[in-house]
Amino acid sequence: MTLGLKEMWRKRGQYGLILLITLAIVLLTTLITGLADGLAYDNGASVRELDIDTFQLTDDADGQLTRSFIEETPIDAVTPLAVKPLTFVNGTKQDATLFALPTDSTIGPTLDLSVGEVLVDPSFLQTYAVGDTVEDFVSGYRFTIIGVTDGRFSHGPVVWTTMETWDAYQQTAGGPTYVSAWLGDEVTSLTRHSKQDIIESVPGYSAEQGTFDMMRAFLLIIGAFILTAFFYMVTLQKLPQLGILKAIGIRSRTIGAALVWQVLVTVVAASTIAMLVTLLMTRVVPEAVPFQFEWSNVAFYSTLFLIISLLGTVLPLQTLRRLDAADALGGRIK
Structure with missing residues (x-):
């Protein structure tokens, strides 16, 4: 040496x-x-931040949240999660992914929201501002921005809301009522994935x-x-x-x-x-x-x-x- x-x-x-x-x-x-x-x-920042590691999706979804459509009513032992990419409009268009959890859920951000209210990622406010009302380009359902919380998915901003708002949105959009995943270890007929599996399945x-x-x-x-x-x-x-x-x-x-x-x-x-x-x-x-x-x-x-x-x-x-x-x-x- x-x-x-x-x-x-x-x-x-x-x-x-x-x-x-x-x-x-x-x-x-x-x-x-x-x-x-x-x-x-x-x-996959929004998925990483969820305080849960077991995601249950339909078998044909291949681990992609946006391709999983569960039309069954979730059992009490699991937490439903809805995920859907949307285009929001209010003069200008902004692509984002809508994430929905139950109001009393503790595995994600605090969602003390009324029906139609949402929290958005800070990058979403480059186009809009807190207090603005935006609508889904396809269904016309209107969302009101009342606050900010960090959330990113597939290199785009995430819009967080409650399952009550998700249900109201689906009624306006028409089609079958569904959620994207059940979160929890309860044994079901769905395919189980780890959090890392879900992140790695994000397109791209x-x-x-x-x-x-x-x-x-x-x-x-x-x-x-x-x-x-x-x-x-x-x-x-x-x-x-x-x-x-x-x-x-x-x-x-x-x-x-x-x-x-x-x-x-x-x-x-x-x-x-x-x-x-x-x-x-x-x-x-x-x-x-x-x-x-x-x-x-x-x-x-x-x-x-x-x-x-x-x-x-x-x-x-x-x-x-x-x-x-x-x-x-x-x-x-x-």
């Missing part, structure tokens, strides 16, 4: 450049992770997160290759010095450990700085950008990059293992 750190200090310009390039790669990975986490949260969620996962994977692999190439070239450049060390009795294991410590220090330093910069970004990124810092996810990808980078030291370590002191003094490897 001491040998590796002393070399890094004496050649701080060279190793500083390696650190800078590693930092750029790790920082890009953590920023993409923050954006991916933000979009994942924005896609899997494709969106899959794209980010692929980007992060390529960044980690490319970064590890670059780091391996740097340390391999550095190893080749100092073969004569390494030959002298071996000639005076220093073991290959000691020299190899110094190399591993250099990679470890470089990646850990770059990851730490990248985490701090990413955390700072959460304070300066505009609210309109769905950016979120999750320690666990950032730490996971930083650790993964460290492991891949350490695996990349196999090439320069193999070079050190084959190094003969006499040949190294002439700049050659067996």
Whole structure:
């Protein structure tokens, strides 16, 4: 360890450049992770915030709340949830998703509302204001905005209301009376899903997160290759010095450990700085950008990059293992 750190200090310009390039790669990975986490949260925030983990939907819904239509009367042991995307109109149009729970439900926001009243996500107020009355573009049913509560679903604002308002809306809209899900562990004939299943079934969620996962994977692999190439070239450049060390009795294991410590220090330093910069970004990124810092996810990808980078030291370590002191003094490897 001491040998590796002393070399890094004496050649701080060279190793500083390696650190800078590693930092750029790790920082890009953590920023993409923050954006991916933000979009994942924005896609199903209202579902995440529900204080329940078991969702029961119809079998043909494939876990999508907006495709589940339960026409049975819910039993007392479960809580009904209604979800429906609507287009609201009051001079201008605004797309949003209507969420409805019973008035006395404690698993979601407090819904002390009269029939026809709703709470909206703050982003909904970019178009309308508290006190405005908006109507469903299709049915003409009128809703009155009386307050604000956070709620996002499928990258759009959520409008919260009560089951009484939902029933009144359905009477106006016509068609069969239904709810989207029963919430609770009671055994029924419906298909059970976990909260995470429901979130991952939101249209576009899997494709969106899959794209980010692929980007992060390529960044980690490319970064590890670059780091391996740097340390391999550095190893080749100092073969004569390494030959002298071996000639005076220093073991290959000691020299190899110094190399591993250099990679470890470089990646850990770059990851730490990248985490701090990413955390700072959460304070300066505009609210309109769905950016979120999750320690666990950032730490996971930083650790993964460290492991891949350490695996990349196999090439320069193999070079050190084959190094003969006499040949190294002439700049050659067996």
